[in-house]
Amino acid sequence: xxxxxxxxxxxxxxxxxxxxxxxxxxxxxxxxxxxxxxxxxxxxxxxxxxxxxxxxxxxxxxxxxxxxxxxxxxxxxxxxxxxxxxxxxxxxxxxxxxxxxxxxxxxxxxxxxxxxxxxxxxxxxxxxxxxxxxxxxxxxxxxxxxxxxxxxxxxxxxxxxxxxxxxxxxxxxxxxxxxxxxxxxxxxxxxxxxxxxxxxxxxxxxxxxxxxxxxxxxxxxxxxxxxxxxxxxxxxxxxxxxxxxxxxxxxxxxxxxxxxxxxxxxxxxxxxxxxxxxxxx
Amino acid sequence: xxxxxxxxxxxxxxxxxxxxxxxxxxxxxxxxxxxxxxxxxxxxxxxxxxxxxxxxxxxxxxxxxxxxxxxxxxxxxxxxxxxxxxxxxxxxxxxxxxxxxxxxxxxxxxxxxxxxxxxxxxxxxxxxxxxxxxxxxxxxxxxxxxxxxxxxxxxxxxxxxxxxxxxxxxxxxxxxxxxxxxxxxxxxxxxxxxxxxxxxxxxxxxxxxxxxxxxxxxxxxxxxxxxxxxxxxxxxxxxxxxxxxxxxxxxxxxxxxxx
Numbered sequence: 001x002x003x004x005x006x007x008x009x010x011x012x013x014x015x016x017x018x019x020x021x022x023x024x025x026x027x028x029x030x031x032x033x034x035x036x037x038x039x040x041x042x043x044x045x046x047x048x049x050x051x052x053x054x055x056x057x058x059x060x061x062x063x064x065x066x067x068x069x070x071x072x073x074x075x076x077x078x079x080x081x082x083x084x085x086x087x088x089x090x091x092x093x094x095x096x097x098x099x100x101x102x103x104x105x106x107x108x109x110x111x112x113x114x115x116x117x118x119x120x121x122x123x124x125x126x127x128x129x130x131x132x133x134x135x136x137x138x139x140x141x142x143x144x145x146x147x148x149x150x151x152x153x154x155x156x157x158x159x160x161x162x163x164x165x166x167x168x169x170x171x172x173x174x175x176x177x178x179x180x181x182x183x184x185x186x187x188x189x190x191x192x193x194x195x196x197x198x199x200x201x202x203x204x205x206x207x208x209x210x211x212x213x214x215x216x217x218x219x220x221x222x223x224x225x226x227x228x229x230x231x232x233x234x235x236x237x238x239x240x241x242x243x244x245x246x247x248x249x250x251x252x253x254x255x256x257x258x259x260x261x262x263x264x265x266x267x268x269x270x271x272x273x274x275x276x277x278x279x280x281x
Numbered sequence: 282x283x284x285x286x287x288x289x290x291x292x293x294x295x296x297x298x299x300x301x302x303x304x305x306x307x308x309x310x311x312x313x314x315x316x317x318x319x320x321x322x323x324x325x326x327x328x329x330x331x332x333x334x335x336x337x338x339x340x341x342x343x344x345x346x347x348x349x350x351x352x353x354x355x356x357x358x359x360x361x362x363x364x365x366x367x368x369x370x371x372x373x374x375x376x377x378x379x380x381x382x383x384x385x386x387x388x389x390x391x392x393x394x395x396x397x398x399x400x401x402x403x404x405x406x407x408x409x410x411x412x413x414x415x416x417x418x419x420x421x422x423x424x425x426x427x428x429x430x431x432x433x434x435x436x437x438x439x440x441x442x443x444x445x446x447x448x449x450x451x452x453x454x455x456x457x458x459x460x461x462x463x464x465x466x467x468x469x470x471x472x473x474x475x476x477x478x479x480x481x482x483x484x485x486x487x488x489x490x491x492x493x494x495x496x497x498x499x500x501x502x503x504x505x506x507x508x509x510x511x512x513x514x515x516x517x518x519x520x521x522x523x524x525x526x527x528x529x530x531x532x533x534x535x536x537x538x539x540x
Contacts (some may be wrong), residue, residue, distance in 0.1 A: 110471065153373030154331045158364045161354050167421060168343050169367055178492040210354060216399035219373070 005062040007241040014087055016130040016194060019138050020233035020251060023191035026142045027200070028207035028229025029149060030187045032222050033180055035208040036160050041091060042079060044201035045098030047188045049075035051123065051197045052108075054189075065189060067138060072185030074117030077178065081163055123196055141190040145183045150178065152264045157218055196236070196248030203248075213266045232258060242281065251274070282331030284317050291317045293478045294331075299456055304340045304449045306466045309475035310498050317456035318427045319343065322456065334366065342416030344426040352401045358411050359383055360398035363378060365418040386414045390444065406437035410444065417448070424448060426457040430465060438464060438487055462489065462513045485511055 007013045013274045034043050050072040057067020112257065149156065158166035159173045167173045188200055195203055211224035236251030282291040292314040299305060307315050320326040320384055323343045366379045387393055390410045395403065400411055409429055416424055425446065431436040442465060449455050459465045467474055472488040474480040474497040481493045490513035494502040503514040
């Protein structure tokens with residue numbers, strides 16, 4: 001038992017586990033909207049854009065998160081704005097805005113000439129060096145996201161399912177889109193040191209997809225996705241301690257393994273119910 | 282009013298009035314602006330010239346084309362219908378009275394007991410009624426239905442139209458778009474022929490005429506009378522002869538298939 005609890009005697013690991021669990025739950029929550037709105041590529045692109053902002057901020061002597069958050073918001077709003085132009089399209093808009101931001105980040109690193117642990121953590125995720133500030137930040141974003149989803153649940157659901165009719169019914173869909181973009185940007189910025197920008201898209205996508213395989217109800221999908229995200233965050237960081245993997249990779253591999261099991265189970269269940277349906281006829 | 286998508290005009294100088302208790306059908310070819318007209322009435326498309334006047338108390342329910350619905354979206358019938366209850370509601374869960382209203386509406390539309398089903402698990406007619414139920418739960422005075430019978434069989438079409446006629450009887454003003462001239466349009470009290478502009482409007486007998494249809498569809502259509510109602514007959518070229526000639530030429534060039 002003591003061996004199992006050994007990692008928790010270290011402060012950094014307790015912080016990292018807490019951040020990973022909250023980050024997993026947060027990504028699971030936000031990811032439901034990301035997946036159902038067909039925005040998975042935005043999650044991927046935005047994480048790269050935020051990296052550029054974080055590096056620029058560091059080079060200018062600001063806190064890492066200041067640039068990450070502010071550039072995340074700007075990128076999210078830019079993508080939102082550019083993708084409204086039919087001639088360009090969302091995927092191309094994401095490609096332009098996010099790749100350019102990532103390239104700026106890489107260029108700044110080239111100029112600085114050093115690749116600090118902060119940047120490595122931001123790219124691939126690292127439990128070492130998770131501070132109390134990281135815990136508070138991800139917790140604050142978690143509370144903010146949960147509050148937005150709680151108080152604007154109906155608007156978010158309606159505008160995700162049927163944006164045109166939602167708008168006709170009085171939902172301010174533009175405001176809803178902006179709110180979602182802000183939540184997404186702050187989720188990525190606040191979780192990237194543990195999950196890594198290169199892997200964060202997976203933590204946004206895999207838990208909702210697992211949840212979707214398990215339920216046909218929207219509100220159940222939200223709960224399951226949050227639960228799966230938090231559990232994978234916990235198990236992933238725990239395994240990373242023993243396997244010496246980067247925490248981001250460990251969390252994503254855990255989630256992917258759960259996906260494979262759930263996918264196989266749902267495929268078997270589908271076949272079984274199809275056979276039962278045939279028998280009934 | 283005039284509406285454009287980009288520089289492309291979709292509706293030009295359309296002048297139309299929908300009064301309380303009206304039942305109006307809008308017909309026209311694909312791309313004639315039927316859906317845009319409904320969206321302009323509902324307020325999701327803004328005219329670039331002219332305007333849409335809505336009475337202050339005229340709440341509007343909109344039923345989209347079923348082809349535009351994401352049938353794999355994780356929503357049960359009850360969840361989908363309750364989306365209409367959005368005004369001034371802060372809590373994520375529906376109140377008891379909202380749930381009771383939803384159940385009552387589902388019952389009235391013949392969907393009682395199906396609230397927990399996923400929307401994909403329903404038949405075509407039931408799926409259409411889910412979205413009518415959602416529109417009704419918003420307690421509209423005017424119901425807009427975009428091609429409510431497209432892609433359904435004759436029996437389902439009858440069921441859906443029967444329901445829409447009942448709603449009209451209950452006092453709702455209704456505007457529907459349709460491609461079906463004989464099955465639906467000819468049975469409605471008022472019609473509008475649309476092809477970017479209003480070609481004609483009035484009773485089916487006054488509107489379903491060869492000259493009006495030719496101007497609307499750009500095709501020659503014959504109109505017969507059956508029991509006092511207009512029946513549109515489409516004039517097809519004789520494809521059989523052409524097809525027959527092709528089959529013969531294929532057989533001449535390739536294999537002979539014994540009859």
